[in-house]
Amino acid sequence: MTATQTPPPAPVRSWWGWGWSQSALSDEECVELAARLPGLPARPLPVPKVSGLALPAVRITPPDSLADRISSAPLDRASHTYGKAYRDVVRALHGDVTAAPDAVAFPRSEREVVNVLDWASGHDVAVIPYGAGSSVVGGTEYRDGGHAGVLSLDLSAMDEVLEVDRTSRAARIQAGSRGPVLEGQLRPHGLTLRHFPQSFEFSTLGGWLATRAGGHYATLYTHIDDLVESMRVVTPAGTGESWRLPGSGAGPSPDRLFLGSEGTLGVITEAWMRLQDRPVHKASASVDFDDFTAAMDAVRAISQSGLHPANCRLLDPGEAAMAGAAQRGESVLVLGVESAHQPVAGRLEELVAIARDHGGTPRPREGGAGDEGVGAWREAFLRMPYLRDALARMSAVVETFETACTWDRVAGLYTAVRDDLGAAVAEITGAPGLINCRFTHVYPDGAAPYFTVIAAGKRGSESAMWDDIKAAATEILTAHRATVTHHHAVGRDHRVGYDRQRPEPFALALRAAKSALDPAGVLNPGVLVDPVR
Known part of the structure; x- marks a missing residue:
């Protein structure tokens, strides 16, 4: 950069949606994307300005000793109101920030964390720990309503x-x-x-x-x-x-x-x-399958082989097409291996051979580095949250949920979600939706399917439709004894499924631990156990 060139602007986090504001899709791109899903409005919801939000009145006054670490600025309060679930994004787009915290604390040391908790416990102020705000399960949203105030505890300054x-x-x-x-x-x-x-x-x-x-x-x-x-x-x-x-x-x-x-x-x-x-040896490949059941069998064999691939993502036909990794309705298995100490090409070939033995067709690789299927999946994987936000602006309903179950039940669960949840989506929204799946993690005894649901919503009713779809999905997972969450946490959105999944003696122990460690009941009330009051 020469002395006369202006440096590019620093990226700015979106207060309402995923990631960087500069990476969000434009209005025209939102419309173009939504054209693939009939029945949506002609124009996207506008993104509200923070200055126009009706934030609730601040109810707390922190002590002078903490005042320079606590902010009630509108942008801080608005950006710490929700996580990044679809329901969070839609409510923010509609300007609903009634759940906003009264203030946000930015401690710079553990001692300051202690001081915040001491003050909050003594003044009945709920404290919502906040990392970077990417929760998709209602983990950072205060819903209890019984405390004198709410403080979001942002640890971003403690980053060394x-x-x-x-x-x-x-x-x-x-x-x-x-x-x-x-x-x-x-x-x-x-x-x-x-x-x-x-x-x-x-x-x-x-x-x-x-x-x-x-x-x-x-x-x-x-x-x-x-x-x-x-x-x-x-x-x-x-x-x-x-x-x-x-x-x-x-x-x-x-x-x-x-x-x-x-x-x-x-x-x-x-x-x-x-x-x-740090790994220095890497190799990747993708394998096509015309039969998704055969692809699942291949992944099971790979997971039980002891070869431990770093990447073993299986995309069903819909997911593969959406990622741009497939063109003719095939399923795609993306494989990757890596090592800091020794070449990995031989291990990759062993994995590809297992897939081939189960009916897979490996795609050509140039120099062993990978193929366009791998690259397409990786690019789509990183871009997907921004596309979700664009669809939300067009009032499409987008739900994702991940789970895990043993291999003997994986195929039945996949079919039940496609059929039963598909019927529920059609009933809730009035039209068929898209239900896609990928396996994100696999184990010798089971797999973690990750489902994406996309359907045409109704402007103003997006959150209610999302709630109904979430409830239907939870019922299906429970019926198949599949976990309510494999890696997205419980938060508030998964409490019903978590309460069913955990043994009651463990629930008693967890409640007792909550009472012992947080006697005033100020820490993230309503998550995992009922609030202590």
Whole structure:
């Protein structure tokens, strides 16, 4: 860049939708995209200006000792009202911010987190821990209505890699570190966490831990749980830190209490995470299948082979077509292998051979690097949330849900969702919708199908339609004993399914833990257990 050139503007986070404002589709692009789904309005919903929002009056006054860390600015309150589920986006587009927090706290240290929780507990102020706001299950939205005020606790200023243990290949990392920030600080050490969820740019280590997030690896190290060495957590009852250990049989794991606790039991402030050497050997391939059942059998064989591919995504015909990875109605299996230490071409060939033995047709690869199917899937994967927002502006109803079940029930679940949920969508919206599926993670004993539902909605009734579709999907998952969520957490949207899934003795223990650690009932009330009042 020369001295006379103006630097490009810094990217700005969207307050109402996914990601960067600059990456959102234009009005014309929204209309063009929606033309593929008949029955939608002619023009998209306009994006409201924050200055025109009817935010509720602020009800709390923080103490002077915290005042410089707490903001009641309209943009801060609006952008911390919801997560990024379809229902959140639609309500924001309609200017509904009645659930906005009274203020947002931006602590810069663990001591300040402690001070915020002490004040909130003593003044009946609900505290909603907030990583980067990418929850799609109502995890960051206050719905209880019984507290004197609501404070969103944004940990984004706590984003440093504090310590690296190169010998043990681990690092102590603050919970507010977003994916790119974290990886940028590990890169000079030649290390990586290698946890790349779709929300990588817009989610934090603390958020991944609190929601037991799924990441980059489709096999073996599928969840963030597998990468945790120890955690440090602040609760209203005190601060605790587990020992750094490679493994332990000393009673129930203290980390397991807080992994997946979704901000209801404490605030994760930092963690020691297991790292890896950065991969230098990579290879990928895609395989076409004319029969989706045969493709599922191939994936099962691969998951039970012990070859542990890093990527093993199976796209059904609809998903493959939507991603631009298929043209003639075929299913597509995307495979990837990687290593920091040895070539991987031979392992990829073994995986492709398994797929071929089950009726798959490998696509040609140039130089072993991959093919256009792999690239099309990757580009569509990263772009999909922006397309979802564009469809939301056109009042299409877009729902995604992921689950997992054992292999003996996978095919039946897939058929039930396609048939039974398809019938429910037609009844709810008045027209058939699209239901697509991909397998995001696979295990020797089962798979994690991820479904996408797209249907023509009715302007003003989008949220109600989404609620009805979500309820229908939950009933189908329950009937097939499939988990209500594989990696998106419970939040408030999945409480019904979670209450059915967990054993009652465990529910009693969880309620007791909530009462002991958060006696005032201020931490993310309504998530996982009923509010403590």
